[in-house]
Amino acid sequence: MSEEAFGAVVTTSPKGSVIALTGTVNRAAKEGLEAAYAEASRTEGSVLLDFGDVDYINSTGIAVIVGILAIARSTDREIGARGLTEHYREVFEITRLSDFMNIYDDANAGN
Amino acid sequence: MASIELDSPAVDQLKEAGVELVVPLIGQGELLGALYLGHRLSDQPYSTDDRRLLGSLASQVAPAMKVAQLVREQQAEAKERERIEQELQVAALIQQTLLPKELPSINGWGVDAFYRPAREVGGDFYDFIDLGRGRLGVVIGDVTDKGVPAALVMATCRSMLRSAAPHHLSPAAVLAEVNDAIEKEIPPAMFVTCLYAIIDTAAGEVVFANAGHNLPYVRTSDGVVELRATGMPLGLMPEMDYDDKVYHMEAGDVMVLTSDGITEAHNPAREMYGFGRLMGRVAKRADDGDMVNAIVGDLEDWTGVEAEQEDDITLVVVQRTSSAESSASAFSSGEKLLTAFTVASEEGNEVMAIRQVSEVIDALDLEPIKVDRLKTAVGETVMNAIEHGNEYRAELDVSVEVKATEAAVRVRVTDHGGDKVIPQAETPDLEAKLSGEQTPRGWGLFLIEKMVDEVWTESVDGLHVVELVMNREGDD
Numbered sequence: 001m002s003e004e005a006f007g008a009v010v011t012t013s014p015k016g017s018v019i020a021l022t023g024t025v026n027r028a029a030k031e032g033l034e035a036a037y038a039e040a041s042r043t044e045g046s047v048l049l050d051f052g053d054v055d056y057i058n059s060t061g062i063a064v065i066v067g068i069l070a071i072a073r074s075t076d077r078e079i080g081a082r083g084l085t086e087h088y089r090e091v092f093e094i095t096r097l098s099d100f101m102n103i104y105d106d107a108n109a110g111n
Numbered sequence: 112m113a114s115i116e117l118d119s120p121a122v123d124q125l126k127e128a129g130v131e132l133v134v135p136l137i138g139q140g141e142l143l144g145a146l147y148l149g150h151r152l153s154d155q156p157y158s159t160d161d162r163r164l165l166g167s168l169a170s171q172v173a174p175a176m177k178v179a180q181l182v183r184e185q186q187a188e189a190k191e192r193e194r195i196e197q198e199l200q201v202a203a204l205i206q207q208t209l210l211p212k213e214l215p216s217i218n219g220w221g222v223d224a225f226y227r228p229a230r231e232v233g234g235d236f237y238d239f240i241d242l243g244r245g246r247l248g249v250v251i252g253d254v255t256d257k258g259v260p261a262a263l264v265m266a267t268c269r270s271m272l273r274s275a276a277p278h279h280l281s282p283a284a285v286l287a288e289v290n291d292a293i294e295k296e297i298p299p300a301m302f303v304t305c306l307y308a309i310i311d312t313a314a315g316e317v318v319f320a321n322a323g324h325n326l327p328y329v330r331t332s333d334g335v336v337e338l339r340a341t342g343m344p345l346g347l348m349p350e351m352d353y354d355d356k357v358y359h360m361e362a363g364d365v366m367v368l369t370s371d372g373i374t375e376a377h378n379p380a381r382e383m384y385g386f387g388r389l390m391g392r393v394a395k396r397a398d399d400g401d402m403v404n405a406i407v408g409d410l411e412d413w414t415g416v417e418a419e420q421e422d423d424i425t426l427v428v429v430q431r432t433s434s435a436e437s438s439a440s441a442f443s444s445g446e447k448l449l450t451a452f453t454v455a456s457e458e459g460n461e462v463m464a465i466r467q468v469s470e471v472i473d474a475l476d477l478e479p480i481k482v483d484r485l486k487t488a489v490g491e492t493v494m495n496a497i498e499h500g501n502e503y504r505a506e507l508d509v510s511v512e513v514k515a516t517e518a519a520v521r522v523r524v525t526d527h528g529g530d531k532v533i534p535q536a537e538t539p540d541l542e543a544k545l546s547g548e549q550t551p552r553g554w555g556l557f558l559i560e561k562m563v564d565e566v567w568t569e570s571v572d573g574l575h576v577v578e579l580v581m582n583r584e585g586d587d
Contacts, residue, residue: 024462056462058490059491059554059558060552062554062558063552066541070544070546070547073545087483087487090484091558095557095558096541
């Protein structure tokens with residue numbers, strides 16, 4: 001595995017926004033993900049995090065996602081996730097993140 | 112009363128109450144009470160005959176009152192005895208419920224134990240903890256005090272030991288953790304002596320630490336060896352350090368662990384059984400196979416079979432019956448070192464460790480989901496070692512070693528934070544994190560525990576080691 005820098009690209013549609021994440025989600029992703037979420041939340045509707053091009057998430061990355069989820073919940077905005085590998089889906093279940101966000105199997109599901 | 116002229120509040124009170132005559136009730140020279148009489152109904156003063164009659168009555172009443180008093184006292188004593196008996200039964204029940212129901216069965220080893228409570232049950236206990244991978248934890252302990260309080264402390268201590276044992280390869284670390292935990296719970300003036308040993312049944316290696324308990328003896332082909340280790344009893348003071356000592360048991364060696372109920376038992380001449388006599392008994396080779404009965408029999412000869420037992424008697428005997436090769440084969444099918452490397456303590460270097468570990472475990476035919484879990488656990492462990500163990504100090508490396516047997520893959524991660532206490536993994540409170548009551552961080556230890564089958568930690572000479580174990584077969 002290689003550690004690629006974190007990246008986040010926001011696309012919006014009438015149904016909501018998608019944040020396409022790439023590379024490594026760790027504590028270094030905090031600023032980028034928060035900026036992407038701020039951009040996505042300018043549009044009404046839910047926000048979908050696309051992990052399809054993410055190669056590594058560690059515990060500090062989980063903390064960053066928890067932080068985004070906390071912001072979304074404070075404004076009653078729905079958060080979803082797609083493109084998770086079987087392993088990271090398991091991690092989302094173990095950490096109970098999946099209790100607070102919709103997890104989609106289909107890489108193109110959601111918005 | 113009218114004739115008594117005393118400046119006494121008691122006399123004044125009696126007079127005010129209209130008492131005219133007081134007749135003492137005396138039995139066996141002891142004042143048991145008094146008859147207080149007011150005016151006669153006829154308003155006539157008490158006559159000499161009246162006084163004689165009352166005196167005669169008092170002399171008959173006093174013994175009857177004495178008998179009644181004694182009966183009441185005996186009834187109260189019987190009730191107290193019954194209460195104590197019930198307490199003793201409760202204490203015995205607690206103790207016997209928590210002692211092992213069966214002895215461990217290990218190829219190449221024989222394990223035996225004996226426990227006999229005194230009438231006034233003390234706080235002796237012993238335990239066997241299966242630590243996996245051919246490791247057996249052996250505990251022997253003694254709580255000061257007797258009865259229910261000792262039994263409750265014994266139950267607490269046993270449960271703390273069982274909870275701490277799976278997290279440490281070091282008995283000293285287990286005792287230190289239990290000491291800090293029990294020191295907060297234990298009543299003043301109570302403490303627990305305890306010896307804890309981890310036996311690697313394949314290698315014959317015994318690592319042990321002692322918190323003020325009787326030292327174990329090992330009978331070897333060259334005589335009896337005392338396994339020396341010292342340390343404060345548990346529960347006296349917080350933040351105590353204990354030392355790990357190592358002894359290698361050869362085939363034929365017999366280790367004997369005892370409580371002070373044996374060494375401090377007296378004979379009719381009030382002489383103690385003592386360590387010397389115990390050591391002599393352990394040394395006798397004719398006792399092979401039945402060391403427990405040999406020691407208990409010798410003790411009974413010393414005290415006399417009819418003598419009331421003064422304290423609980425506890426005895427654990429562990430014998431290595433066969434050679435290293437044969438016992439090793441019961442647990443290990445040959446461990447191979449797959450790789451060993453170091454990474455510098457710089458942020459993000461856990462990814463290098465993950466990469467190097469995956470290069471060697473990819474060849475093991477592990478299920479892909481297990482590979483991913485192990486990689487995540489390795490990443491989190493190395494990250495903790497870099498951040499918390501070595502505190503990002505560039506001059507300190509994190510060492511990683513990957514070994515495999517037919518049964519499991521083991522990854523050992525070593526940093527230089529040996530003196531730091533690693534907290535136990537707790538399930539994070541996600542609701543509290545989402546509501547802002549807690550920091551969003553704190554997932555590392557939890558993830559490590561969830562990703563692999565076993566997690567072990569130990570501190571040796573300033574180094575801190577975390578060992579991750581992933582079973583190659585079994586539930587995915």
